[in-house]
């Protein structure tokens with residue numbers, strides 16, 4: 001049986017903002033929050049996907065379905081009423097996040113939960129990684145998270161607090177031979193959330209790191225092709241015997257957003273990996 005909605009536009013409003021929200025984990029989180037009655041603003045990197053317009057319109061119709069299936073009495077009855085705002089922008093630039101937060105607040109009047117999710121991972125041999133690739137991974141994954149979290153915190157610190165979630169990775173804790181430019185950025189996001197938890201607790205802002213294990217997204221669609229040896233190997237490493245899906249990340253994000261459920265959780269590291277990390281022998 002599906003849970004009733006946690007939020008309500010009229011009696012318990014909740015506004016979520018997510019970077020990199022058009023695909024993968026960011027999209028799954030956004031859709032779950034929409035289904036629970038939240039309003040959602042997403043950032044996306046224009047042109048990064050084959051067809052942004054199509055992804056946005058399918059997100060609206062999936063959002064509508066999700067809302068209706070959780071709440072048959074919802075007053076939202078067509079795609080155009082889905083409370084979803086999509087803002088293009090390169091997250092490595094500070095002004096993208098400043099403007100994202102202000103457009104979100106202008107449209108929906110508040111900001112309760114911020115998810116810093118946008119990230120890239122190009123699988124490359126360490127000996128061949130160029131300075132450009134190294135800086136692109138740092139600029140997007142780490143500087144992007146820094147600016148985004150700072151913009152959210154600047155708003156939340158003077159508006160009663162909120163929940164900030166940094167999407168780090170199992171790769172913050174363990175190495176990957178073709179991820180030498182990526183794993184340090186994910187360790188950086190974990191550390192960022194720990195320091196921000198200490199800096200921002202005084203404002204009622206909780207900061208936590210969510211660490212996805214191996215989740216099937218566009219980041220690893222080449223690396224983990226169906227039928228590949230690596231995919232079989234990775235599945236074998238996971239005690240739950242399957243790769244993760246973006247939806248697997250959405251529930252933990254919702255839990256971190258709801259103060260009644262996680263109001264005393266801050267500075268924590270939440271691994272969502274089907275047990276992969278602890279599977280040594």
Ligand code: RM4
Pocket residue numbers: 121168169170171176179212213214215219220223
């Ligand atoms: C992860 C982890 C996964 C990989 C992705 C791209 O956080 O290393 O195994 O598929 O990055």
